[in-house]
Amino acid sequence: MKEKAKILDKEGVQRAFTRIAHEIIEKNSGIGELCLVGIRNRGVYIAQRIADCIGKTEGRKIPVGALDITLYRDDLALASGQPLVRKTEIDFDINNKILVLVDDVLYTGRTIRAALDALIDFGRPRTIQLAVLIDRGHRELPIRADFVGKNIPTSQKESVEVRLLESDGRDEVAIMEKD
Amino acid sequence: MSWVKKDLLGLEYLTKEEIELILDTADSFKEVSTREIKKVPALRGKTAVNLFYEPSTRTRVSFEVAAKRLSADVINIATETSSVRKGETLIDTGKNIQALKADMIIMRHNCSGAANMLARALDISVINAGDGWHEHPTQALLDMFTLKEKLGRIEGLNVTIVGDIAHSRVARSNIWGLTKLGANVTACAPEMLLPVAIEKMGVKTSSNIDEALKEADAVNVLRMQFERDEGAAFPQQLDYFKRFGITRERLAKAKKDIVVMHPGPINRGIEMSSDVADGANSVILDQVTNGIAVRMAVLFLVAQAREVKA
Amino acid sequence: MSILIKSGRVIDPANKIDAVLDILIEEDKISKVAKNIKAQADSIIDAADKIVAPGLIDMHVHLRQPGREDKETVATATAAATRGGVTTVLAMPNTNPAMDCLENAELLKKIIAKDARINVLICGTITKGRLGKELSAILELKKSGVCAISDDGCSVDSDELMFAALKEAKQAGVLTICHSEDKKISGNGVINLGFNSTRLGLRGISNESEYKRVARDIELAKKSGASVHIAHVSCRQSVEIIGKARKNGVKLTCETSPHYFSLTEDALLGYDTNMKMNPPLRSLEDLVAIKQGLKDGTIDTIASDHAPHTENEKDIEFERAEFGVVGLETELAVSITELINSKILDWSKLFEKFTSNPARILGIERGSLSQGGPADVAIVSGGKEWQVKKDELLSKSKNSAFLGRTLKGTVDYTICNGKIVYKR
Numbered sequence: 069m070k071e072k073a074k075i076l077d078k079e080g081v082q083r084a085f086t087r088i089a090h091e092i093i094e095k096n097s098g099i100g101e102l103c104l105v106g107i108r109n110r111g112v113y114i115a116q117r118i119a120d121c122i123g124k125t126e127g128r129k130i131p132v133g134a135l136d137i138t139l140y141r142d143d144l145a146l147a148s149g150q151p152l153v154r155k156t157e158i159d160f161d162i163n164n165k166i167l168v169l170v171d172d173v174l175y176t177g178r179t180i181r182a183a184l185d186a187l188i189d190f191g192r193p194r195t196i197q198l199a200v201l202i203d204r205g206h207r208e209l210p211i212r213a214d215f216v217g218k219n220i221p222t223s224q225k226e227s228v229e230v231r232l233l234e235s236d237g238r239d240e241v242a243i244m245e246k247d
Numbered sequence: 248m249s250w251v252k253k254d255l256l257g258l259e260y261l262t263k264e265e266i267e268l269i270l271d272t273a274d275s276f277k278e279v280s281t282r283e284i285k286k287v288p289a290l291r292g293k294t295a296v297n298l299f300y301e302p303s304t305r306t307r308v309s310f311e312v313a314a315k316r317l318s319a320d321v322i323n324i325a326t327e328t329s330s331v332r333k334g335e336t337l338i339d340t341g342k343n344i345q346a347l348k349a350d351m352i353i354m355r356h357n358c359s360g361a362a363n364m365l366a367r368a369l370d371i372s373v374i375n376a377g378d379g380w381h382e383h384p385t386q387a388l389l390d391m392f393t394l395k396e397k398l399g400r401i402e403g404l405n406v407t408i409v410g411d412i413a414h415s416r417v418a419r420s421n422i423w424g425l426t427k428l429g430a431n432v433t434a435c436a437p438e439m440l441l442p443v444a445i446e447k448m449g450v451k452t453s454s455n456i457d458e459a460l461k462e463a464d465a466v467n468v469l470r471m472q473f474e475r476d477e478g479a480a481f482p483q484q485l486d487y488f489k490r491f492g493i494t495r496e497r498l499a500k501a502k503k504d505i506v507v508m509h510p511g512p513i514n515r516g517i518e519m520s521s522d523v524a525d526g527a528n529s530v531i532l533d534q535v536t537n538g539i540a541v542r543m544a545v546l547f548l549v550a551q552a553r554e555v556k557a
Numbered sequence: 558m559s560i561l562i563k564s565g566r567v568i569d570p571a572n573k574i575d576a577v578l579d580i581l582i583e584e585d586k587i588s589k590v591a592k593n594i595k596a597q598a599d600s601i602i603d604a605a606d607k608i609v610a611p612g613l614i615d616m617h618v619h620l621r622q623p624g625r626e627d628k629e630t631v632a633t634a635t636a637a638a639t640r641g642g643v644t645t646v647l648a649m650p651n652t653n654p655a656m657d658c659l660e661n662a663e664l665l666k667k668i669i670a671k672d673a674r675i676n677v678l679i680c681g682t683i684t685k686g687r688l689g690k691e692l693s694a695i696l697e698l699k700k701s702g703v704c705a706i707s708d709d710g711c712s713v714d715s716d717e718l719m720f721a722a723l724k725e726a727k728q729a730g731v732l733t734i735c736h737s738e739d740k741k742i743s744g745n746g747v748i749n750l751g752f753n754s755t756r757l758g759l760r761g762i763s764n765e766s767e768y769k770r771v772a773r774d775i776e777l778a779k780k781s782g783a784s785v786h787i788a789h790v791s792c793r794q795s796v797e798i799i800g801k802a803r804k805n806g807v808k809l810t811c812e813t814s815p816h817y818f819s820l821t822e823d824a825l826l827g828y829d830t831n832m833k834m835n836p837p838l839r840s841l842e843d844l845v846a847i848k849q850g851l852k853d854g855t856i857d858t859i860a861s862d863h864a865p866h867t868e869n870e871k872d873i874e875f876e877r878a879e880f881g882v883v884g885l886e887t888e889l890a891v892s893i894t895e896l897i898n899s900k901i902l903d904w905s906k907l908f909e910k911f912t913s914n915p916a917r918i919l920g921i922e923r924g925s926l927s928q929g930g931p932a933d934v935a936i937v938s939g940g941k942e943w944q945v946k947k948d949e950l951l952s953k954s955k956n957s958a959f960l961g962r963t964l965k966g967t968v969d970y971t972i973c974n975g976k977i978v979y980k981r
Contacts (some may be wrong), residue, residue, distance in 0.1 A: 136275065139289035139317075139547075153275040153547065189284040259756065336873055358874035359758035360828030379876070380758030416758060443754035443761060467562075 069227065069244040075220055076241040081201070081232075084217030088199050089121035091215050096166050099126050101194065104219065105133040106170045107183050108154050113234040114201055115170035132160035135169075140182035143237070158167040158190055167193040168215075172230040177211035202241060204228050250548040254373045257382030258423040266424055270392050272544035273537070277314055280539055290550055297323045298340070299376070300356045305511055305535070306376050306386070310353045310531040313542035322349070337361060338368045345371050351549060354378070359416075372549045381412050386510050387420035389541040391428065393534050394465055397506050402429035407459045408450075409435040409491055410469025410518060411479040417469060417510045422448045435459035437482050437490070439460040456491045457500060465506035467519045468493050477553035484517055493519035498528060506530055558599055558975060559583045565604025565936060569611060570909035571916070571925030573655075576833030578903060583934040585975035590926055600977070601968060603665075604936050610908045611924050612644025612675075612872060612916040612933030612973060613889060616734075617709075617765050617788055617812060617860035619645070619881070620677070622668055624653025629865035629953045631665075631694045632672040637885045637952035639979035642968040645676040646863075649709045650687070657682040657693040660699040672815070676933070679736065680917065683708045683722045685874055689715065699729040704919055707734035709788060712770055714740070716777065716812070718947055732919065734786045735774040737795070738836070742766035747876055749750055749822040749837040757825065759876065762837050768794035775802045779810055786918055787811035789862050791836035793846030800855040810918045812860040815884060815891035817934040818847045830871045830878035831958050834864070848901050851910065858915045861888040864956030882958045893939060893966035921934035943967050 070086060076084065096102060099122060106115030112134040115147060116207045119132045136154040169183055199215035218241070222228060225246045233239050248268050258266065277288055289509045295314040297307050307323065314321045326340075335343075338358070344352055351372035354362055366373035377383040395401055408426055412434045419481030425432050426449040434445055435453045445452060453459040460466060473484055482490075499504060507519070507528045515521045524531060561580040567578040567590065579594040580587060589596075608667025615638065621629040632650075638646055648665070650656035656665065662679055669677045681698035685691045687708040695706060706726055712735065714717040726733045729896045743766035748754050750761025771787055775798065778785035787799060790813045799811050816834065822843050824832040832838060850856040871878050884891075889911065896902045902910070914922030923931055971979035 097441060139279075139287035151551075153272050153273045153544075156278050185288065189286070191283070338868070338872060356874070358876045361873045363828045364874065378758075382758070419756070419758060442755040443750055443753055447752045448756065 070247055072226065072243045072245045074240060074242050075202075075228075076218060078239045081206045081239040081241065084201060085117045086121050088215045088217060089118050089125065092118070092168055092197075092199065093122060093125060095197075095214070097129065099130055101164065101166045102168065103133065103160060103165045104168050104170055105135050105158060105162075105187065107179060108134055108136045109169040110232055110235060111229055113232050114172060118170065118199065133160065135183055135186055137179060137182040137186055140186045142178060142182065153199070156186070161191065162193050162207040163189065163191040166195050167192045168197045168199050172201050173228050174198075174203045174211075174213050174216075175206060177207045177209035180211050181209055196225045201230055202228050206244075248351040250552045252552055253549070254362075254375075255384055255545055255549060256362050256366055256373070256375045258384050258387055258420045259382065260426070261427070266391070266427060269388055269541065269544050272548060273540040275390070276543040276547070277537070277540040279543070280536070286316050286318055288318045288344065289363050289547055290314065290317035293319040293351070293550055294347075294353045295319045295321050295322060295353060295546065296344050296349045298344065298352050298354045299323070299325045300354070300361075301377070303355050303377070303408060306355060306451075309535070309538045310376060310542050313539050314546055316539065317543055317546055319350075319546065337365060337432070340367050341365045345369050351553050374545060374549060377416050379416065380419070381415040381416050382420045384420050385538070385542050385545055387424045388545070389534055389538040390421055390467060390508055390510070391424055392537045393508065393530050394506060396533070396537065397530055398464060401425065404430045404464045405433070405462045406430050407433045407435055407463040407466045408464060409456055409459065409493070410471065411440045411471055412436045412445065412469070413440045414472070415469050419448075419476045421467060422450055426450065433459045433463070435491070437487070439482070441469075454524050457497060460497060460505070463501060463505055465508060466493065466501075467508045467510075470510060470512065471514060472517055488517055492517065493523050495520060495522050495526070497534070498523060506527070508534060511535070559597070559977070561594060561596060561601045561971065562604050562609055562934070562936065565609035566740070567609045567926065568904050568908050569926040571611070571913035572907050572910035572927060574926070575665070575905050577740070580768075580926065580934070582934070582972065582975050585932055587926055587928055587930055587932045590928055596651040602936065604658070606938070607969060608904065608937040608939050609926075610642075610935050610937060611926050612900065612935050612971060613642050613644040613858050613911040614919070614921075614924050615643045615863070615885065616647040616705075616858060616915045616919060618646040618648060618863045618885065619651065619865065620648045621865055622652065623664060628867055630672065631668050631677065632674070633951065633953040634691060634863065634865070634885065635672070635674040635677065637950065638675050638901070639971040639973070640951050640968060641861075641886045642889050642937060642971050643675065643885055644933035644935070644971060644973040645678065645921070647678045647680050647705060647919065650682045650707060650720045650778050651710045654845060655682050655687050655821065656680065656698070656703070657685045657687070659694065659697045659701050662698060662703055666966050668700070671929075674978050676923070678705075679703050680709075681706045681731070683713055683733065683779035684718065687711050689713045689718065692718065692725065695722070695725045695731065696729045701730050703731060704921070705732040705734050705786070707736065707788065709734065709736045712736050712738050712740070716773065720777050720781060721776070724778055726964050727781060727783035732784050732786055734788050736788050737767055737770035737774050739766045739770045742769065747833060747837070748825050749839050751822060753822045753825055757828065762835070764792040764794055764839065764843070765793050767836055768798055771795045772798050775807055775809060779807045782808065784808050785810075789836055789860070790847065790850070790856060791817045792839050792843045796846045796850040796855055800850070800853070803855065810857045812855050812858045813847050813851070814862045815888045815895070816882060817911060818844055818851065819891050819895045820958060826864070830873070830875055831882060831956050831960065833875065833878055833880055834862070834882050834958075835880040848896070851896065852901050857910065857918060859868075859888060859892055859910045860915070861885050865952055866956050867954055882956050883950065883952045883954055884957070886952065887945060887957060887959050887964065889935075889937070889968065890943070890964035890966040894964045896922050897939070897965075932975040934970070934972040934973055935968055938969055939968045940965060941967045943947070
């Protein structure tokens with residue numbers, strides 16, 4: 069794979085997080101019952117960043133959880149190589165909460181389907197909303213995001229790479245294509 | 248690192264990395280049992296068959312709980328056979344289970360090597376839940392998981408295994424696993440219960456429990472089975488307790504935080520005194536809890552390996 | 558009926574011959590061994606680049622008939638023998654009924670007369686029913702043609718009874734073959750005692766259980782003056798004890814089996830029941846000692862200990878599977894593969910172990926290519942490789958320790974009493 073185009077740079081990524089944070093506060097008229105759950109791995113870092121922005125604005129910390137969806141995937145059999153099972157850490161009660169699920173890229177929607185199944189096993193939030201940094205289209209399930217950092221039309225031959233400080237040493241988003 | 252083996256037959260056959268993968272995966276699975284809904288759909292539509300030729304409540308139940316928490320269907324077949332051959336052969340039984348389109352067989356058998364033989368004859372996965380005196384890999388894995396949880400590491404730990412080493416599959420699996428992960432293992436038993444050339448497995452031997460406990464970070468106490476028909480060469484119960492039983496007095500001379508393990512079921516007053524079994528150093532019930540996570544990890548990895556292969 | 562075998566390398570240890578010669582067989586006798594024989598013959602075999610040796614004599618074979626015809630019969634075992642170049646076997650007496658009286662020996666003789674494709678000699682039992690309690694009718698057995706006695710599978714535990722047996726065997730002029738094993742020591746063992754028995758969690762059989770009984774049997778041989786032959790020697794101490802006793806003039810011979818110098822206890826690591834036999838596969842040290850014993854002559858003969866078992870008895874849990882392997886079809890090839898290239902034995906010495914030595918031990922006029930003698934011949938391609946395949950085994954049972962192995966040395970023709978009984 070080689071890099072075709074840079075979509076967001078460091079500042080672009082940070083602006084997207086800030087905007088999503090404000091949209092979340094606005095849509096839910098405050099942060100009363102709000103909690104964030106990121107999907108492993110990068111969704112967790114993004115959730116934490118957004119939570120930090122919300123915290124700064126509202127002056128109060130909001131709970132952030134981490135969700136591993138490996139055990140809920142519908143493509144375990146098809147997965148090339150073996151997915152590593154990582155920890156799920158949601159150490160707060162999600163019942164009756166406004167839960168914002170966070171991931172890096174929204175593509176077919178299957179990951180979100182798995183995440184919704186997993187969340188239901190943890191309790192019954194009042195509402196679940198979805199925030200993603202990138203929406204690249206090509207949905208295979210009736211799922212849409214409530215908060216989107218950037219919409220990027222892509223072809224299915226391409227892939228979107230989200231790089232974050234925590235996992236990759238820098239913040240940026242790029243489109244990759246096959247050599 | 249990914250898991251590629253169809254079966255889990257013993258820790259002798261695994262690499263350090265494979266053992267670590269199971270322990271790491273088990274770490275992720277432990278959380279599932281703390282949920283209100285203790286179930287994930289990972290093995291939905293898979294069928295696991297518990298095939299037990301030896302009575303065993305705790306291992307069978309542990310595997311059953313593990314499989315059910317992964318949403319697999321579980322069928323229990325308990326076949327209490329005597330050592331005399333009668334009826335269907337093991338391989339025929341296995342092939343019948345395979346023909347039912349089950350995905351894995353979890354087998355306990357009183358003959359060493361039975362799981363190896365079954366695995367060779369079948370395409371579906373075989374998980375060894377204890378074969379004769381040979382191996383009991385998931386017990387050793389849960390022992391190691393518990394050790395790691397309590398002491399933070401395996402490498403460099405001094406672990407003493409005490410009891411009937413000669414006739415113990417738990418001992419053999421623990422020795423293979425612990426030595427691969429870099430622990431220093433001492434096998435402690437009356438001389439007659441130390442099998443020939445056991446040192447070649449990478450352990451020290453001792454017949455003095457007080458010596459063997461002195462530097463130990465953990466002691467794994469094996470269940471003694473006095474009903475074994477080994478003739479006069481077997482020690483008497485009371486004599487054994489006097490010489491090898493783990494008591495509060497003995498532990499007082501060991502490291503203060505020594506971890507005391509037992510694969511269960513405990514013979515109180517034979518391998519260890521009640522105050523030790525129920526005392527602060529005992530992690531015996533943690534072992535039972537961890538057994539679920541470890542067995543979930545094993546079932547998941549083995550099922551995945553088959554999928555990847557297919 | 559005549560056969561002319563042309564230009565083969567004739568190896569006849571009994572007559573100290575190793576040269577390119579022709580052999581003319583007329584009726585059931587060897588009529589001439591010479592260079593460039595000009596003669597008419599019904600069939601001519603071109604043996605150029607092949608070895609022409611006396612037919613092999615295997616003095617340790619379980620034919621299983623009468624009693625266990627599901628495992629093997631006289632017909633199937635002797636067919637298997639022809640594929641291994643074997644023209645004479647000694648049938649072990651642990652049949653049902655056991656060969657402990659005239660009547661039972663006569664029963665087997667009738668089957669042999671009807672079904673055997675090669676020469677079959679009968680070994681009688683030492684004790685009635687091989688129970689180690691009461692002596693068989695040894696003199697009577699001798700009268701029906703039995704040339705040796707053995708309780709193979711068991712050792713006679715009582716020193717007194719064994720001594721009495723040896724005295725009677727001496728009087729009858731029969732050889733006593735000892736299965737030397739002290740069951741009080743070997744107990745319920747299933748493989749060699751050592752690191753492997755420990756790691757596999759299986760009960761072990763110590764060398765001690767063999768060599769202590771070997772020592773006892775030798776002691777009794779010395780005391781009685783009877784001819785004693787130790788069967789299937791598997792461990793280094795036995796080789797040492799036997800070597801010493803022979804130096805001291807005890808009338809003693811012994812055999813080993815191909816698996817004891819080709820396989821070690823490491824073959825058991827996968828719980829393969831085709832590697833389960835008694836005595837068990839031993840350590841590498843023992844294997845080396847067995848080879849040395851063959852080289853220095855302490856071990857006289859190689860015998861297969863052909864022990865057929867059905868799949869039902871082998872394809873089960875290791876501890877419950879029967880002891881024993883088939884070997885008639887592979888014994889020569891395994892021996893060539895293991896002993897020739899490594900220079901443990903030269904060709905002449907190798908065939909000595911299979912022909913003239915067992916003939917001498919059993920006291921039979923076979924195992925040579927002497928003119929006028931019985932025409933038992935094996936024609937062998939010494940360097941030709943072949944793979945042991947289950948489907949190709951002629952034995953009724955397929956429990957070979959060498960399945961899948963590539964071996965050197967094919968038997969191309971086997972001639973028994975002047976008849977071609979096998980052609981590759």
